[in-house]
Amino acid sequence: MSATSSQPQGSHLWIITLQVPGDASATGHGTFTPPADWTRRDVFRAVLADMYKDAPELTGANVLFFSLEPNRL
Template structure:
C-alpha cells in the first residue's frame, strides 16, 4: 500500500494578523506564504492586510492589533 500526502504545500513563512474595529469586531487570520524575492517584512504586511480588506471591506479602517511573520520551520 502506498501512502500519499494530500496536504497542499506550505509557504516559506507563517503569518498571523489581527485587525480590530474598536467596539465592533476583531478578526485574526493566519496562513503560510512564500513572499516574492526581495520582499520586505513591510511589503508582506501591506499585502496581507490588503488581501484581508479585499475580502472584508468593513475592515479598511481597522487597527492592527497583532502581526507576526516568521520562517515556517522548526
C-alpha cells in the same frame, strides 16, 4: 498529535489580528512565499490587502497583532 497536509505551504507563516474599535475584529493566518526582493513591510501590506478584500468592514481597522516567521521548526 497527528497532522498531515497534502497542500504545499509557503516559506513564512503570518498571523494578524485587526479590530474596528467598538465593532468588528478578526484574526487571520496563512502561509506565504514572498518574492526574493520583498521586505517584511511588503508582506504586511499584502496581508492587510487580503484581509480587507475578505472582510471589507475591517478596512482601516487597528492592527492589534502581526507576526511573520519562517515556516519551519
